[in-house]
Amino acid sequence: MTxxxxxxxxxxxxxxxxxxxxxxxxxxxxxxxxxxxxQARYLRLQxxxxxxxxQFATLRASLESFKHGRDMIIDxxxxxxxxGRAYVLPQLGSDDIMVLPPAQLQELMQRPDDELCVRxxxxxxxxAKWTGDMDVAAHNPLHLEVVRHQLTRKLxxxxxxxxxxxxxxxxxxxxxxxxxxxxxxxxxxxxxxVSRAANRVFSGTELCREPEFLDSxxxxxxxxxxxxxxxNVIPRVLRPFTAPFLTWKLRGYIKTCKKYAVPIIERRLKxxxxxxxxxxPNDALEWxxxxxxxxxxxxxxxxxxxxxxxxxxxxxxxxxxxxxxxNALLDLYSSPRSAEFxxxxxxEVTEVLHKHxxxxxxxxxxxxxxxxxxxxxxxxxxxxxSVGVLRAVIKPGGITLxxxxxxxxxxxxxxxxxxxxxxxxxxxxxx
Numbered sequence: 001m002t003x004x005x006x007x008x009x010x011x012x013x014x015x016x017x018x019x020x021x022x023x024x025x026x027x028x029x030x031x032x033x034x035x036x037x038x039q040a041r042y043l044r045l046q047x048x049x050x051x052x053x054x055q056f057a058t059l060r061a062s063l064e065s066f067k068h069g070r071d072m073i074i075d076x077x078x079x080x081x082x083x084g085r086a087y088v089l090p091q092l093g094s095d096d097i098m099v100l101p102p103a104q105l106q107e108l109m110q111r112p113d114d115e116l117c118v119r120x121x122x123x124x125x126x127x128a129k130w131t132g133d134m135d136v137a138a139h140n141p142l143h144l145e146v147v148r149h150q151l152t153r154k155l156x157x158x159x160x161x162x163x164x165x166x167x168x169x170x171x172x173x174x175x176x177x178x179x180x181x182x183x184x185x186x187x188x189x190x191x192x193x194v195s196r197a198a199n200r201v202f203s204g205t206e207l208c209r210e211p212e213f214l215d216s217x218x219x220x221x222x223x224x225x226x227x228x229x230x231x232n233v234i235p236r237v238l239r240p241f242t243a244p245f246l247t248w249k250l251r252g253y254i255k256t257c258k259k260y261a262v263p264i265i266e267r268r269l270k271x272x273x274x275x276x277x278x279x280x281p282n283d284a285l286e287w288x289x290x291x292x293x294x295x296x297x298x299x300x301x302x303x304x305x306x307x308x309x310x311x312x313x314x315x316x317x318x319x320x321x322x323x324x325x326x327n328a329l330l331d332l333y334s335s336p337r338s339a340e341f342x343x344x345x346x347x348e349v350t351e352v353l354h355k356h357x358x359x360x361x362x363x364x365x366x367x368x369x370x371x372x373x374x375x376x377x378x379x380x381x382x383x384x385x386s387v388g389v390l391r392a393v394i395k396p397g398g399i400t401l402x403x404x405x406x407x408x409x410x411x412x413x414x415x416x417x418x419x420x421x422x423x424x425x426x427x428x429x430x431x
Contacts, residue, residue, distance in 0.1 A: 047086075048089075073099075084103060086099060094232055116391040117392050127227070127232055130246075131231070136308050143284075147313060169197060190329075196208055198318055199214065254308065264285075266303055285310055331381060
């Protein structure tokens with residue numbers, strides 16, 4: 001018996017040792033390939049900000065960027081951007097960024113999507129390969145195009161419904177009483193209000209008032225960014241082994257959302273397939289289902305896949321909208337002139353609402369000039385990103401841009417931004 005146990009222990013030790021050796025070999029080989037890639041060689045030839053002399057300078061700069069990234073951008077702006085020169089901004093958790101001078105913005109925006117791509121940036125931001133849904137997030141994100149076109153066209157018919165959910169949401173979350181102060185946790189309450197209003201547009205009345213569905217959708221929208229942030233810091237070669245443990249909660253949220261959404265999706269699919277007369281629901285879920293039928297691909301009608309498309313829409317909207325509104329409120333009330341600003345905004349809303357007979361319409365929203373200005377100024381002061389327009393170079397062989405140097409001669413040169421077969425150079429501008 002003792003010999004058998006010892007034999008088993010020796011075998012287990014050999015297996016673990018072999019696995020560790022294999023992992024080390026895989027890691028070393030991957031790092032070697034990355035170091036000698038065309039992209040890495042190209043970036044090493046450029047000027048960098050935040051680099052200090054000494055051993056492992058680039059690695060130390062990447063670690064510093066986590067805490068002092070904004071300072072690096074300011075230094076790079078004064079040292080390079082103002083002189084019309086590009087530079088590399090080190091990053092922790094993503095590829096290093098080539099920052100172009102502001103004068104390049106117009107040419108950058110004129111480049112076609114098959115050369116510069118924002119979709120790759122979004123996939124990296126949410127670590128789509130590891131958080132799941134590559135089939136809907138990367139290969140065929142039809143839900144984004146559907147909402148982008150349909151929502152703009154049908155927004156006037158949805159505003160009144162959104163207003164109703166906003167009123168109910170504020171009454172439920174803020175519970176404000178006349179002439180009394182109420183303590184609020186701004187972020188938590190606004191995320192709940194936003195998720196309810198957003199799902200009136202995305203999922204319809206039936207789902208937007210289901211507490212467990214909204215809780216899971218909201219938690220998914222927040223958790224996916226947190227999980228992706230951790231995954232992106234981990235070396236690429238180790239992500240296949242660590243990502244499953246970092247995304248297990250996401251799978252639970254998806255399961256809960258499916259419990260409520262899939263029966264509704266199945267019902268709508270059957271109604272459309274049967275050809276029966278029906279009044280089409282005015283929400284994004286219906287638009288996505290209709291577009292899935294147009295694809296002539298049976299896999300697109302999978303209820304699980306449609307539900308995950310719905311969750312991806314929520315992820316983008318809930319996160320961005322909640323950040324924008326939270327920052328706007330905090331910026332407004334932390335201003336030394338907050339009383340003056342708040343009074344002016346209230347007066348405008350009262351006046352414009354009276355002008356439109358007390359009804360929330362698209363025309364009413366368009367006339368809220370001061371409110372629009374306040375939100376835009378908050379977005380400028382408290383921006384999501386320290387950098388500007390971020391794009392990934394996806395054209396094989398890279399792209400070439402004109403670079404205007406701010407010298408007496410104003411000479412124009414050509415700069416090429418490389419693309420590797422496995423990863424893309426990220427480029428942006430800072431104004």
